Amino acid sequence: MQYLYISYPEHDRDFAHRLVDDLQAAGYVVFVDAVTPVGTMAWAAETRHAIRGAGAVLMILDPARGRRVGMRHEGVLAGRRHKPTYVLLRSAGDLPRYLARATVLDFSSDYEPALQRLLEALPAPAHLLNAPTPIPRPLRRPPRRQGARLRNRLWWVAGIGLTLGLCLLAGIALGLISL
Numbered sequence: 001m002q003y004l005y006i007s008y009p010e011h012d013r014d015f016a017h018r019l020v021d022d023l024q025a026a027g028y029v030v031f032v033d034a035v036t037p038v039g040t041m042a043w044a045a046e047t048r049h050a051i052r053g054a055g056a057v058l059m060i061l062d063p064a065r066g067r068r069v070g071m072r073h074e075g076v077l078a079g080r081r082h083k084p085t086y087v088l089l090r091s092a093g094d095l096p097r098y099l100a101r102a103t104v105l106d107f108s109s110d111y112e113p114a115l116q117r118l119l120e121a122l123p124a125p126a127h128l129l130n131a132p133t134p135i136p137r138p139l140r141r142p143p144r145r146q147g148a149r150l151r152n153r154l155w156w157v158a159g160i161g162l163t164l165g166l167c168l169l170a171g172i173a174l175g176l177i178s179l
Contacts, residue, residue, distance in 0.1 A: 002055030002131045003029040004122070005083075007074045010038075012060050012090060015107075019060075019088075022115055027125035038070045051077050055128040056084040058118075059102070063093020075099050086121060088114075 004023060008016035020030050031050050037043060047070070051057060057078040059071065075098040078085045085102040087095060092108065103121055107114045171177035 001029065001133060002053060002128045003031050004128070005031045005050050005054035005057045005074075005078075006060070007057065007071065008032075008060035009062060009065070009071075011065060012062060015090070016060055018111075019058075019115075026119055028122070028128065029125075043070065044073060047074055048077060051081060051083060052134055054078075054083055055123060055131055056086065058086045058088060059099070060088045060090060060107075061095070061099075062090035063095070064091035072096065072098060075102075084123070086118065088118070 006016060006020060016032065020032055023030050031054065033043065033046060033050065051074065057074070059075060059078075061071070075085070075096065079098060079101065085099065087099055087102045087104045088107045089104060090107055095102070095104065105114055105118050105121065168177065172179065
């Protein structure tokens with residue numbers, strides 16, 4: 001099962017929750033991060049996890065009022081994960097580069113027609129509900145085993161000692177070091 005991930009600035013909280021209610025009434029499962037403070041490490045981890053499992057990402061953007069902390073993190077992550085991204089513009093303005101490939105919908109004036117355009121653009125609720133949850137990506141490197149750091153240090157010490165010993169023997173053999 002996949003869901004819609006909604007990102008919104010704090011000043012658009014009422015609009016975002018109205019949108020959530022309307023999307024849920026249309027049959028969508030919606031994820032909104034309403035607990036974790038934006039910009040914290042816990043928020044970043046929760047956001048990464050939520051966007052990985054999302055079927056689409058909706059970003060409420062109000063260029064006239066500036067950017068929200070964390071918006072770039074969410075937009076870049078959605079792009080890297082190849083998630084369908086929809087920007088809901090609340091005012092006129094330029095989009096950031098990381099949202100260049102997003103579908104842009106104008107929500108600056110009449111809400112109902114804009115909502116209908118959004119519902120037409122989104123994947124069907126049944127498609128998201130029946131879609132498999134994305135498999136978490138494997139770790140980039142396997143976790144270290146117990147004692148691996150100590151073994152590595154011992155190998156380095158042994159290698160340095162062997163190299164110094166060979167240099168000493170070569171110096172004696174070439175007559176550079178007298179006994």
